[in-house]
Amino acid sequence: MTYLTKLSAAALSELLVSKQVSAVEATRAHLDHITAVDTDLHAFLHVAGDAALDAAAKIDARRAAGEVLNSLAGVPIAIKDVLATQDMPTTAGSKILEGWVPPYDATVVAHLRAAGLILLGKTNMDEFAMGSSTEHSAYGVTRNPWDRDRIPGGSGGGSAAAVASFQAPLALGSDTGGSIRQPAAVTGSVGVKPTYGGVSRYGAIALASSLDQVGPVSRTVYDAALLHDVIGGHDPLDSTSLTDSWPSMAAAAQAGLTDGALKGVRVGVIKELAGDGFQAGVTQRFTETLALLVAAGAEITEVSAPNFEYAVAAYYLILPAEASSNLARFDSVRFGIRVNPASGSLTSEHVMSATREAGFGDEVKRRIILGTYALSAGYYDAYYGSAQKVRTLIQRDFAAAFSQVDVLVSPSAPTTAFKFGEKLADPMAMYINDVTTIPANLAGVPGMSIPIGLAPEDGLPVGLQIMAPAKADARLYTVGAAIEQLLEARWGHTMLSQAPALTPTEMFASKEGAV
Amino acid sequence: MPNAEMKNRAELMDFDTALELFEPVLGFEVHVELNTKTKMFCGCANEFGSGANTNTCPTCLGLPGGLPQVNKKAIESSIRLGLALGCEIAEHSRFARKNYFYPDTAKNFQTSQYDDPICHDGSITIELESGRLVTVEIERAHMEDDAGKLTHMGGATGRIQGADYSLVDYNRGGVPLVEIVTQMIEGAEHDAPEIGKTYVAAIREIAKALGVSNARMEEGNVRCDANVSLRPRGSNVLGTRTETKNVNSLRSVERAVRYEIQRQATVLAGGGTITQETRHWHEDTGITSAGRPKSDADDYRYFPEPDLLPMAPSREWVEELRLTLPEPPAARRKRLQAAWGFANLEFQDVVNSDLLDAVEATVAAGASAQAARKWWTGEIARLANAAGVAADSLVTPAQLAALIELVEAGTLTDRLARQVLEGVIAGEGTPAEVVDSRGLAVVSDDGALIGAIDAALLGQPDVLAKIRDGKVQAAGAVIGAVMKAMRGQADAARVRELVLERAQAIE
Numbered sequence A: 001m002t003y004l005t006k007l008s009a010a011a012l013s014e015l016l017v018s019k020q021v022s023a024v025e026a027t028r029a030h031l032d033h034i035t036a037v038d039t040d041l042h043a044f045l046h047v048a049g050d051a052a053l054d055a056a057a058k059i060d061a062r063r064a065a066g067e068v069l070n071s072l073a074g075v076p077i078a079i080k081d082v083l084a085t086q087d088m089p090t091t092a093g094s095k096i097l098e099g100w101v102p103p104y105d106a107t108v109v110a111h112l113r114a115a116g117l118i119l120l121g122k123t124n125m126d127e128f129a130m131g132s133s134t135e136h137s138a139y140g141v142t143r144n145p146w147d148r149d150r151i152p153g154g155s156g157g158g159s160a161a162a163v164a165s166f167q168a169p170l171a172l173g174s175d176t177g178g179s180i181r182q183p184a185a186v187t188g189s190v191g192v193k194p195t196y197g198g199v200s201r202y203g204a205i206a207l208a209s210s211l212d213q214v215g216p217v218s219r220t221v222y223d224a225a226l227l228h229d230v231i232g233g234h235d236p237l238d239s240t241s242l243t244d245s246w247p248s249m250a251a252a253a254q255a256g257l258t259d260g261a262l263k264g265v266r267v268g269v270i271k272e273l274a275g276d277g278f279q280a281g282v283t284q285r286f287t288e289t290l291a292l293l294v295a296a297g298a299e300i301t302e303v304s305a306p307n308f309e310y311a312v313a314a315y316y317l318i319l320p321a322e323a324s325s326n327l328a329r330f331d332s333v334r335f336g337i338r339v340n341p342a343s344g345s346l347t348s349e350h351v352m353s354a355t356r357e358a359g360f361g362d363e364v365k366r367r368i369i370l371g372t373y374a375l376s377a378g379y380y381d382a383y384y385g386s387a388q389k390v391r392t393l394i395q396r397d398f399a400a401a402f403s404q405v406d407v408l409v410s411p412s413a414p415t416t417a418f419k420f421g422e423k424l425a426d427p428m429a430m431y432i433n434d435v436t437t438i439p440a441n442l443a444g445v446p447g448m449s450i451p452i453g454l455a456p457e458d459g460l461p462v463g464l465q466i467m468a469p470a471k472a473d474a475r476l477y478t479v480g481a482a483i484e485q486l487l488e489a490r491w492g493h494t495m496l497s498q499a500p501a502l503t504p505t506e507m508f509a510s511k512e513g514a515v
Numbered sequence B: 001m002p003n004a005e006m007k008n009r010a011e012l013m014d015f016d017t018a019l020e021l022f023e024p025v026l027g028f029e030v031h032v033e034l035n036t037k038t039k040m041f042c043g044c045a046n047e048f049g050s051g052a053n054t055n056t057c058p059t060c061l062g063l064p065g066g067l068p069q070v071n072k073k074a075i076e077s078s079i080r081l082g083l084a085l086g087c088e089i090a091e092h093s094r095f096a097r098k099n100y101f102y103p104d105t106a107k108n109f110q111t112s113q114y115d116d117p118i119c120h121d122g123s124i125t126i127e128l129e130s131g132r133l134v135t136v137e138i139e140r141a142h143m144e145d146d147a148g149k150l151t152h153m154g155g156a157t158g159r160i161q162g163a164d165y166s167l168v169d170y171n172r173g174g175v176p177l178v179e180i181v182t183q184m185i186e187g188a189e190h191d192a193p194e195i196g197k198t199y200v201a202a203i204r205e206i207a208k209a210l211g212v213s214n215a216r217m218e219e220g221n222v223r224c225d226a227n228v229s230l231r232p233r234g235s236n237v238l239g240t241r242t243e244t245k246n247v248n249s250l251r252s253v254e255r256a257v258r259y260e261i262q263r264q265a266t267v268l269a270g271g272g273t274i275t276q277e278t279r280h281w282h283e284d285t286g287i288t289s290a291g292r293p294k295s296d297a298d299d300y301r302y303f304p305e306p307d308l309l310p311m312a313p314s315r316e317w318v319e320e321l322r323l324t325l326p327e328p329p330a331a332r333r334k335r336l337q338a339a340w341g342f343a344n345l346e347f348q349d350v351v352n353s354d355l356l357d358a359v360e361a362t363v364a365a366g367a368s369a370q371a372a373r374k375w376w377t378g379e380i381a382r383l384a385n386a387a388g389v390a391a392d393s394l395v396t397p398a399q400l401a402a403l404i405e406l407v408e409a410g411t412l413t414d415r416l417a418r419q420v421l422e423g424v425i426a427g428e429g430t431p432a433e434v435v436d437s438r439g440l441a442v443v444s445d446d447g448a449l450i451g452a453i454d455a456a457l458l459g460q461p462d463v464l465a466k467i468r469d470g471k472v473q474a475a476g477a478v479i480g481a482v483m484k485a486m487r488g489q490a491d492a493a494r495v496r497e498l499v500l501e502r503a504q505a506i507e
Helices: A009-017 A023-041 A049-064 A107-115 A157-164 A181-187 A221-231 A249-256 A280-295 A306-329 A348-359 A362-374 A381-402 A427-432 A438-443 A473-491 A504-512 B015-021 B072-084 B189-210 B250-269 B315-323 B329-340 B344-352 B356-364 B369-387 B397-408 B414-425 B431-438 B446-459 B461-468 B472-485 B492-505
Strands: A044-047 A076-080 A118-123 A170-175 A190-193 A213-218 A266-270 A299-303 A407-411 A447-454 A461-467 B022-033 B096-099 B109-112 B119-127 B133-145 B149-153 B165-169 B176-182 B222-232 B242-247 B277-282 B287-293
Touching: A009 A023, A009 A221, A023 A044, A023 A049, A023 A076, A023 A118, A044 A157, A049 A118, A076 A107, A076 A157, A107 A118, A107 A170, A107 A221, A118 A157, A157 A170, A157 A181, A157 A213, A170 A190, A170 A221, A181 A190, A181 A447, A181 A461, A190 A221, A190 A473, A213 A221, A221 A249, A221 A447, A221 A473, A249 A473, A266 A280, A280 A299, A280 A407, A280 A447, A280 A461, A280 A473, A306 A362, A306 A381, A306 A427, A306 A438, A306 B096, A362 A381, A381 A407, A381 A438, A407 A473, A447 A473, A461 A473, B015 B022, B015 B189, B015 B250, B022 B189, B022 B250, B072 B119, B072 B133, B072 B176, B072 B189, B072 B315, B109 B133, B119 B189, B119 B329, B133 B189, B189 B222, B189 B250, B189 B329, B222 B250, B242 B250, B242 B287, B250 B277, B250 B287, B329 B344, B329 B356, B329 B369, B344 B356, B344 B369, B356 B369, B356 B397, B369 B397, B369 B414, B397 B414, B397 B431, B414 B431, B446 B461, B446 B472, B446 B492, B461 B472, B461 B492, B472 B492
Parallel strands: A076 A118, A076 A170, A266 A299, A266 A407, B242 B277
Antiparallel strands: A044 A118, A170 A213, A190 A213, A190 A447, A407 A461, A447 A461, B022 B176, B022 B222, B096 B109, B119 B133, B133 B176, B149 B165, B222 B242, B277 B287
């Protein structure tokens, strides 16, 4: 049943709905594949095999009884470990939460269960989503399925690697500065950061509240759209959740597959997100994709976003500031590990301090210190205040750009996947890797990464980032699906079908089913 | 140089001397706990006395992933409170995080307001016992969530010092508070302690009249932090202030302000300096002691709460709420005292016993004001005291008004009425029903009385002779015997009239 893991969620869904395949079979196929490949890749921190099979059996029973279920019912999914799940440990990649099982489900997780998706387990991530490589997980690295010596991106490296290595057709991620889009780009998968407020954050362990957004990870644009339709919409438990009614993202993606979908679409290329610092192969694939768009009838315009230059600097003030406050609750009093100091009295201050010292990794401590400093009396205006002003300027840049074009595009990341350890010693080098993705978070606009080929120099995936105005997420799906179709037609295969085989059986299996 | 910490009150400079040397400057922060059904930022019950940590959820427990949702009723109550304090209601207001680590604060930040409080720039005028009117300017009234409750275990004193461990109950965590902050109060002079007491009483009374808080100080619904500083006479430089936290009764506010003035004067006069700090009030010993040093460098790293949207209460809504405001308590008191014609002491007695509403309702139900006052502050208060309950929980104003009507119609004597009251409290029915079932009505049938009077007169011929001789005071003995024979169910005045009449008439 290995071929089941090669199917897109949509294709698997068809087999499930027509009862050619049972949810138990689909789930078991994925669990078997996890067993086969994940010891090495380490995309999962926790696999809930028995619970997944139980849930799948229930879906099969309901379907057998004639119940009409969501089309994704019975489709397996992996959950980034930043999301609260009441039947699985939820650690956010941190030692400080080791073994913690929340007493509640995040709203998006509740939506998944209600729709009948099968939760396979929790995926690895940089601790508290701080990082671009998943090297900052307290539980070890996740390997990139394209090259096991390289990072799978971050912070959602686990979700991206799980999807790219066919351990799950779908995954949930969270994106604060690129944590869905950059891992998607470097693993050849699809990742979407919805409009801020489009998807509930209730139950998503907060990194930076004003930037965080939960979104879909998948192998196709249409699959991402199907998942977006399940998790999106207003949640009264999240005060920043938008009350708008949303169009079907799946329908929007379908619209992109029709002839002439790109005709007359105004595409803006952001001048500031190109040139120096961008790997040659990345630029090459990006330029080729633009040519393909022109050929399909899109109008390409160069637009300037002069304040994007300050985006990374502003981001690394706003994020640590909010994070320093959001992470204050990890104090050993109500949940998580408790560490007593080696010496001295066991006052609450000493225990909190010892717990945080032992429980947080270096990158988390670095950002807490940065954020605490940025919010300090006397520095607030210069740092946090100024950063908020930059944020306003970036929003204006977007507004100006979207007055001229329908979507904006850039490479999703300046480089392909880098090697483990390459940027660990130099935080600034790591931070700058998110230069392309951060502006969308600062402005709250939606962004998507889709694979556009392999960089000639290293044979690794390159991603295209598409951004749309706030609340115009549907536009991403239409344009993204159209580009995906053009590229696959040109290649004659999907991107991920080219990924190296991870197991001996896969070497044959991969020829069996087209994604 | 005297120690900054007095071990007892004997070392203190007396109050009048302190006031000769220094001018006190005051400021108050009063926290009013709102009586909304649910908490400020989640759907948990806002309820006093539930089992520990039963009214909790991921949000108010500060669990990872929890997010706040604003309670609209709490905003409404805050706006009404602000309006009653004469405040402006901000067109744009937002929450801010006040960051500090403490185990009773689940998120390790308090969701409060900083730059943009919901209410600002108000004032209330309070009247002191001397008749002096003092206007207290309100700087701001902002919303915030309360902390949980710590219980320190294992120590002898119940304080954190010496405790083996502490328990936390987060039921109170997330309960909505409005913090009302005054401007500096200058010119208080000798009235400083009374101003503190009267101001807090006024806030409490306003919150209660609005119905936005249960306003019970003993349950911590209203808590006062008192700021006191002294400056030497002739100086225009403000002295260093102390903030005495959680002074939780009106009398304690008065005592704590007085104590701090005396303590600071003692320190300053001895050449010492005042440390800017929070201080704790000790009800038992009547002193304050040093708490945490508090400097202006205290850094709570306030920043706008990113999990909540800014608020923009519409002007229409604010005006609608303004229309719901009750008559200001001070004005109401003036009006009622005049209408009822009570002497100051009588009226104070009613106010201090928290029986203004009860008396007003009883008068509205048809009773005379004096009778209503007499019953509420007299017999009913006595019974309530003995039972340890609130007077207005024993009988309704309507029941009391009916009882008073029976007395005034002559159906009951005061003594009988007290028995009827007991019956009503015991749940035996309305006063009229109790009169019937207990057979307590005054015997108004002269025939029955005359029989008893004649018997009594004839039984005491010496007394009869004295009365006939015009010594009417001798009638008392006969009246007593008659009342006894009637088991109290007779109108003593009517008995007296008949005794005098019969003494002349009988053979």
